[in-house]
Amino acid sequence: MSKGVFYNSFLTVIRQVLSIIFGLFAMIIIARVLGSSGQGQYTLAILLPNLLYTLLNSGLSVSTVFYIGQKKYSDCQIYSTNLFTSSLLSIASIFIGLIIIFFFKGYFFESLTVKLLLYTLLIIPLLFTQKNLQTIFQGKEDFEKFNMIVILNQLGLLLFAILFVLVLDMGVFGAVLSFAMSQLLMLLASFYFLKAYYNLLLPNQVSMNYAKDSFIFGLKGHISNVLSFINYRIDIFILAYFLDDIAVGLYSVAVLISERIWLVSQSVSSVLFARVANLSDDVERNKFTSLASRNTLLITFVGGLILALVSHWFINLFFGESYSQSVIPFLYLIPGVVIFSMSKVLANDFIGRGYPEINTYIAFVTALCNLGLNFWLIPKYGIKGAAIATTSSYLLDALMKSCYFSFKNNISFSEFYIIKLSDLTLYKNQINKYLKR
Secondary structure, eight states: OOOOHHHHHHHHHHHHHHHHHHHHHHHHHHHHHHHHHHHHHHHHHHHHHHHHHHSSSHHHHHHHHHHHHHSSSHHHHHHHHHHHHHHHHHHHHHHHOOOOOOOOHHHOOOOOOOEEEEHHHHHHHHHHHHHHHHHHHHHHHHHHHHHHHHHHHHHHHHHHHHHHHIHHHHHHHHHHHHHHHHHHHHHHHHHHHHHHHHOOOOOOOHHHHHHHHHHHHHHHHHHHHHHHHEEEEEEEHHHHHHHHHHHHHHHHEEEEEEEHGHHHHHHHHHHHHHHHHHOOOHHHHHHHHHHHHHHHHHHHHHHHHHHHHHHHHHHHHHTOOGGGHHHHHOOOOOOHHHHHHHHHHHHHHHHHOTHHHHHHHHHHHHHHHHHHHHHHHHHHHTHHHHHHHHHHHHHHHHHHHHHHHHHHHHHOOHHHSOOOHHHHHHHHHHHHHHOOO
16 A cells, blocks of 8 residues: 555544544433433434435435546536536435425334424535535545544534533434534535635536536446445334334444444545546555455454443443443444445445446345345344344445455455555554654
């Protein structure tokens, strides 16, 4: 891995740590003040705009990174067109959201008021616009700005949670408002950095050719993103259908804590995707991905093991004894979350090479597996069953991606699974260089 990739990955990890600390404290405040039932309602409320964004974003954020790397279109064309398409997709998403609220609310959102759900639809334009602008920094490998925006998101969520949930005691609505305001803060930061460093502000070069190309490329992997979202969150919907808000609240805490382990994989993947998209040599791509994969897996395994050992103490101390039942599903989630961290690295390699459809095929199989297991296990074992189903689908996903990556590139599993002595030397050298800076 080149110095630039290692440095950007390390820098991203450092800043992601700050982001996770802020986000964790925000999550603790919301969970403690709202209780397990209120936490479940909050989880379901913000799940609606996130679901609509995932279903209708058409993979445009991925296309942004890819086409910036290809240098086929100017920054102004990409920026202007992203704003235009974000507006159109937001309108379509809000319309579908209204249909869901007025005709299907009773199936999954029975405990939420129509008024609260309507407020959550106002978050959708913020999600579309912010995400489609933030990835411009990723495509240009400007990870200082990219990571700063991520930190602002979690810092904003913490500050707004303190204000609206803790001080003003606005309940579930206050938690939803905190989420919305943190998205607005990210959007404003994106606009500021794009104007200050790339002179991008007014959208004046909308490109229909780029819009067409980005939709075509994005759609190749969009189904994969939708199916991945199903793998991530379908268990929440099924829990809400079969059980109640308390079960959703308890399980959501287990999920949110376990997914903090993805710190390294998210950091490395975002850097790796941008770098692979800018490379044309497959040998270099294989080298980068293998190194990133095995090191991500090792670090995630160590982090997962530590969290598993202290999980009971950690959850009871920070979230309270009312969330003690979150420990069991958390422990069942850990193995799947750890192995899936490596899977996320391989997935971004496929996209960076221009083959996002590979992730789609694999995600389709794992989504079917996850869906079937959730419907089978949740009625029998509750939140523990949801955790078992999720972990099983993560393991299957990692196995299939590993087999494809190994076969396609003629690389043994040991190259991207097992740590090497040379990796440890690289850590030492790069950390020393970073400290000198």
